[in-house]
Amino acid sequence: MGRVSYSWFPPQASAEAILYDDLFSILTAIGTFIFLGVTLAIGYNIIFHRAGRYDTSDGPPIEGNLRLEILWTVTPLLIVIGLAAASYQTYDKMNLHGATEIAHLPQVMESAYADTGITTEPMTKIEVDSKQWAWVFRYPEKNVTSTELHLPVDQRAHLKLRSQDVIHGFYIPAFRVKQDIIPAKTIDFEFTPIREGKYRLRDSQYSGTYFAAMQADVVVESPEDYDRWLNQAAKQTPTPAPNQAASEYAKREQKEDSAGWQTVVPAPAPMVNYHP
Incomplete structure (x- = not known):
């Protein structure tokens, strides 16, 4: 099951995905072993150690076994400590920050660096602004x-x-990779894409009425294609980008989509050089 668990996720498109999937595989393998062990033990006792149909007598006065008590107490404890250590090491390498941690740290956060051992020079620097409800890069x-x-x-x-x-x-x-972003903080965040293709960026936090529309494509391409795209985009004049949240809100205001719930006016459509 540990090996099978790798197929439950999207393709590993970043160096961080390798770390995460390896940890999940370990958790799945140990969880499967415990589940099957407990289930088989219960099933065996139900089948072979049932009391007779009309047997209402008490069971034998067993006082217990000290060795077994120690075994089934210490073993789960060691497993939990081992999993906690492995999880801590993985997330420490990925260096992701929770919202509570961010709130109590300086305005500019240190970068999240996944210690994957992969050489990643040079570095691509991008500014990401999130707002209700759009991503702007x-x-x-x-x-x-x-x-x-x-x-x-x-x-x-x-x-x-x-x-x-x-x-x-x-x-x-x-x-x-998932990083919370809170107002009034700038978070330096790093990861390494390792597989070309088109992926999806989503807002993992409920940010209001139209948060489901707050998605964007992530295109991982060769350095040559990336430079070509960047140069072409630099030549284009900024124009308002299509915004699904704004379109849905406009329909609501025109009574084409009647609804009685309260909402927030979406932020103005961003002016960008490139939009798909």
């Missing part, structure tokens, strides 16, 4: 803004995460 190198995140494969990505309003969650399932 800025590439300072070319002064390009986009609603689609582009990354070169096998190069470390360094993101500066910011929120303009409420708590958001930067979550890419294929990368196994």
Whole structure:
């Protein structure tokens, strides 16, 4: 089951995904062993140690076995300590920060670096702004803004995460990375994409009415294709990007989509050089 568990996730598209999936595989294997052991023991006793149909007598006066008591107390304790240590080491390497931790740290956070042993030079630096309900990515190198995140494969990505309003969650399932973003904090966050393709960025925190529409594509491509895209985007004049939340809100205001619940006016559509 430990090996099978790797197939339950999207393809490993980042170096961090390898760390995460290895930990999950260990947890699955141990959990399966415990589940089958307990289930088989219960099933065996139900089948072979049942009392007779009309037997209402008490069982034998067994006082217990000290060795067994120690065994089934110490063994689970060691397993839990071992899993806790493995989990701590994995998340320490990924260096992800929780919202509570961020709230009590300085305004600029230290970078989250996954100690995967993979050489990741040079580094791609991108600024990420999250707001109700859109993601905006800025590439300072070319002064390009986009609603689609582009990354070169096998190069470390360094993101500066910011929120303009409420708590958001930067979550890419294929990368196994999720970082909470809270207002008034700039979080330096790093990961390494290792597989070319198109993936999905989602908001993992409930940020209001239209938070389900707060998604964006993540395109991992070769360094050559990345440079080509960046240069082409730099030549385009910024225009308002399509915004699903704003479109749905406009329909509501025009009474095309009647609803009685309260909502928040979506932030204005971002002005970007590139949108899909």
